[in-house]
Amino acid sequence: MKKTAILSILVFALAISTGVLGYLYSTKMVEEPKAETPQLPISAMTDKWAASAHADSSSLAFRDWDETEDKNVPPTCAKCHSSSGLKDYFGLDGTAVMAVDNPAKIGNVVDCSACHNSYVETAASVKFPSGMEAAATSDVVPCWTCHQGMQGGINGDLDKKIGSTEVDAKSENLGFVNPHYLAVGSMYLGSEANGGYQYEGKTYAGHFEHAEGVQTCTECHDPHSLHLADPGFKKCQTCHAEVTAWPDQQKIRRTKQDYDGDGDVTEPTYDEIQGLTEKLMTAIVLYSKDISKAPIGYTQNYPYWFADQNENGTQDEGEKGYKDWTPRMMRAAFNYKFVTTSAGYVHNPVYSAQLLIDSITDLSGGDSAIALEKFARP
Ligand code: HEC
Ligand code: HEC
Ligand code: HEC
Ligand code: HEC
Ligand code: HEC
Ligand SMILES: [Ca+2]
Ligand SMILES: [Ca+2]
Ligand SMILES: [Ca+2]
Known part of the structure; x- marks a missing residue:
């Protein structure tokens, strides 16, 4: 008897909850087209980014230089292991374009400014380690620049x-x-x-x-x-x-x-x-x-x-x-x-x-x- 009682309560609870969920879901579906309350894109983006690997300042990818003498990410590594290194590579700090001229601070992750900047907005191509250059739309310019490896198989x-x-x-x-x-x-x-x-x-x-x-x-x-x-x-x-x-x-x-x-x-x-x-x-x-x-x-x-x-x-x-x-x-x-x-x-x-x-x-x-x-x- 007891078991059946519990079971029926469970079934009842389930029915209610699915009903409520179903209701919420359907009203959402109905209301969606006329929902004009603007989402808060910036905070939504920030939350998603903050939970991503790009923001993980404790990752080895951003901490490998902790034990070095000058506590810096050297220029050969900074392009991809820090935002400031990438901006240096893009020439946004006033230094030469397509070259990292200065070391970067440790723990400087892949932040908003790595992808949202004036170089990326207008760039139309990306250079690869092999020396080849490929046409790119601006949304993928940062991805291709960091996710390209350090050596081309040939010409490297x-x-x-x-x-x-x-x-x-x-x-x-x-x-x-x-x-x-x-x-x-x-x-x-x-x-x-x-x-x-x-x-x-x-x-x-x-x-x-x-x-x-x-x-x-x-x-x-x-x-x-x-x-x-x-x-x-x-x-x-x-x-x-x-x-x-x-x-x-x-x-x-x-x-x-x-x-x-x-x-x-x-x-x-x-x-x-x-x-x-x-x-x-x-x-x-x-x-x-x-x-x-x-x-x-x-x-x-x-x-x-x-x-x-x-x-x-x-x-x-x-x-x-x-x-x-x-x-x-x-x-x-x-x-x-x-x-x-x-x-x-x-x-x-x-x-x-x-x-x-x-x-x-x-x-x-x-x-x-x-x-x-x-x-x-x-
Ligand atoms: C072209 C971009 C680029 C350059 C230049 C670069 N890296 Fe990386 N590196 C990456 C990316 C992308 C990862 C992704 C790591 C991962 O799997 O978490 C990475 C990962 C690493 C990791 C972490 C590996 C792990 O197990 O998580 C270390 C350590 C590292 N790089 C060291 C260096 C050093 C040292 C240099 C300079 C000599 C350097 N990198 C230059 C792009 C680059
Ligand atoms: C790795 C690159 C990258 C990083 C880091 C990044 N973004 Fe973005 N962001 C993009 C791209 C690419 C788009 C365009 C999205 C699309 O077309 O789907 C975008 C779109 C946006 C938009 C929407 C703009 C629009 O026109 O709808 C906002 C707002 C935004 N990002 C804010 C941020 C903020 C704030 C941060 C830091 C917390 C950040 N982003 C970090 C690449 C990045
Ligand atoms: C609009 C249709 C479409 C969508 C959406 C799509 N694919 Fe495909 N996918 C294809 C076609 C067509 C091929 C065969 C392409 C070819 O070999 O030229 C393919 C091939 C692939 C292959 C290689 C399979 C092989 O045997 O070579 C992988 C892996 C793959 N898709 C993954 C994905 C993933 C992951 C997603 C979602 C993020 C996705 N696809 C979304 C149509 C699609
Ligand atoms: C400044 C260099 C840089 C840029 C720009 C960049 N990445 Fe990354 N990406 C990295 C590094 C470094 C890691 C490894 C991070 C870690 O280990 O925490 C990584 C990790 C990743 C991962 C692995 C996530 C995981 O959970 O393992 C993905 C997927 C990724 N990036 C996609 C992208 C895409 C898509 C873009 C362009 C919109 C992009 N990245 C732009 C450097 C970059
Ligand atoms: C067809 C959809 C598709 C496209 C296009 C795509 N990816 Fe991916 N990517 C995936 C999927 C799916 C995975 C997970 C693969 C797995 O773990 O089996 C992945 C994994 C990754 C990883 C993590 C790899 C690892 O071993 O942890 C990185 C980094 C990444 N993608 C970057 C990029 C970059 C940069 C681009 C553009 C050049 C890109 N991806 C284009 C679907 C895609
Ligand atoms: Ca052995
Ligand atoms: Ca530079
Ligand atoms: Ca087979």
Whole structure:
């Protein structure tokens, strides 16, 4: 008896609450068109921004210089790790344009003035680390400027370091060249920014031609909260019915090709790229043992690549940064980090697949033990 009583109270309460909610919802729906009370856009934007990663002054991205002697963000880092550095780069402080001339204060986050300023209003292009310049609308100029990485695969330090070293030879001058983090602008633009290491003789996809309403950074990301722009995942659902919650974006598939060569042509594109990523890692490790004669391992934090002396895949005490690089390994390692730190599957799946497949193929040219599966290069 007691149980049924409780149950009926619950059902009753539920009925009332859904009724009330339904009522509120319907009046809101009815009233919405004539609601002329202006929202307070500035405070709404400020609240969203304050809860975002851009405002997180405790994040390592804004605190990495805490222990330095002069307690400053040096000019080479300030462009993306502080608003004042970006404004210096834009020439808004009276210094040269396209150059950071002064160090910035620590903890100066990505504030309103990074994106809302007179340079951004009129800018029509953005320069990338490869030296290439791409036409841009002003809303994405700040995004592309900070989310572009620090190295282009070609025309960058990578080829300079390699110089004339033979592809499978080790040399003391060689070392990991880091594309840096969240280089999503470069990923999105593909060969129009030359962000990845593009192999000679191959052609590469340009920017990801997606669909109307989801082409630009700010069409998909709310520039203040950084989350998916309203109406969130429902925006994806209009065209991708499989998206019914976050992170269902990872279930989307449109391509008919088996990028990772595992015979599965129904798995999500996320898994095609993930499959290639894993195969590239296997290839790099195999090559390091067979050709460099020193096993390598990867960790998401500095030094990223380490000498995995006991070959267990994790960095143990005493296992230092990797030193036995060959040019082939450097290119592959560069592309591995570039694709895995820029959510390649959603920002440019074709460019991602091309870079990963070409990296595995190149490594196999030096180590015949690396299996070349039936990758479908898009
Ligand atoms: C082109 C823009 C750009 C430049 C230049 C740049 N960074 Fe970054 N950096 C970023 C972005 C974007 C992130 C995003 C980090 C994240 O994942 O939280 C980042 C992340 C980091 C992080 C945090 C990594 C983590 O695990 O959260 C460190 C540390 C860092 N950068 C150091 C540096 C240093 C040191 C320099 C200068 C030598 C530098 N960066 C120059 C854009 C840049
Ligand atoms: C990372 C870049 C970025 C940052 C940081 C940023 N904004 Fe914005 N903001 C934008 C973009 C881009 C738009 C245009 C939005 C759109 O078109 O959807 C915008 C739009 C706005 C608007 C609406 C303007 C209009 O015409 O409707 C207001 C108000 C605003 N921002 C205030 C702020 C405030 C206040 C801050 C700091 C607390 C801030 N923004 C930080 C990029 C940024
Ligand atoms: C001044 C450089 C700068 C600008 C301009 C900038 N970003 Fe960022 N962004 C960063 C840094 C640095 C981080 C990492 C922050 C952290 O770790 O707290 C980041 C983080 C992010 C994240 C990750 C959020 C998360 O929760 O992990 C997204 C998404 C993002 N930015 C999108 C954008 C978009 C879209 C724009 C343009 C409207 C933009 N950013 C403009 C530097 C910038
Ligand atoms: C089609 C919509 C779409 C577009 C266009 C888009 N993004 Fe994203 N972005 C996403 C989604 C979805 C995620 C989350 C991916 C995941 O975690 O699976 C994401 C993730 C990110 C992240 C975090 C990556 C990480 O690994 O934490 C950053 C930074 C980012 N986007 C920046 C940008 C920038 C800058 C642009 C413009 C060059 C852009 N995005 C364009 C949908 C988009
Ligand atoms: C207006 C329709 C439309 C909307 C809205 C849309 N997409 Fe797409 N999406 C497409 C089309 C069409 C393709 C195939 C594009 C191509 O390959 O040329 C695609 C492809 C993709 C792919 C790559 C799949 C593959 O196999 O190559 C991903 C990932 C993706 N969309 C994510 C998203 C996300 C995340 C959102 C929401 C933020 C979104 N889409 C919103 C139409 C849309
Ligand atoms: Ca300057
Ligand atoms: Ca597959
Ligand atoms: Ca180990």
